[in-house]
Amino acid sequence: MLNNEDMMQEYEPQLITLEDNEGNEVEFELLDVVDYENEEYIVLIENDEDAQDVVILKIESVDDETENYVGIDDEELLSNVFEAFKEKYKDEFDFE
Numbered sequence: 001m002l003n004n005e006d007m008m009q010e011y012e013p014q015l016i017t018l019e020d021n022e023g024n025e026v027e028f029e030l031l032d033v034v035d036y037e038n039e040e041y042i043v044l045i046e047n048d049e050d051a052q053d054v055v056i057l058k059i060e061s062v063d064d065e066t067e068n069y070v071g072i073d074d075e076e077l078l079s080n081v082f083e084a085f086k087e088k089y090k091d092e093f094d095f096e
Contacts, residue, residue, distance in 0.1 A: 015047055018069065028055065034085050041081045042069055056081050 014030040028044035031054065035041075040059040045051050056078055057069035072078050086093075 013047070016044065018044075032085060032088070033059070034081055034088070036081045036084050041072075043081075043085050054082065054085075056085075 016028050016030055017025050018028060020026050027047040029047050031043040031045055033040055033042055034056075042057050042059055044055045044057070045053070046055070056072060058072055060068045060070055062068055072081075
């Protein structure tokens with residue numbers, strides 16, 4: 001049986017490097033992929049111990065091996081996807 005220390009040693013975050021609007025590379029940790037209204041959204045947090053805000057991007061498949069992550073301008077959609085994420089993890093995280 002694994003104890004908490006063993007589990008922490010086995011945990012390897014999935015990291016994704018994206019380019020911001022200014023061309024700078026920024027590393028994010030993948031938190032989850034959320035299905036919402038027949039679309040998929042990736043939920044990320046900057047790979048920085050001080051990061052507090054998540055980033056939600058729509059996943060668009062280009063082909064079987066390639067995905068694009070697209071920013072979302074619709075605040076209501078962002079809020080709804082984040083609420084779905086919070087509901088899924090309500091017992092694991094304190095979102096306040």
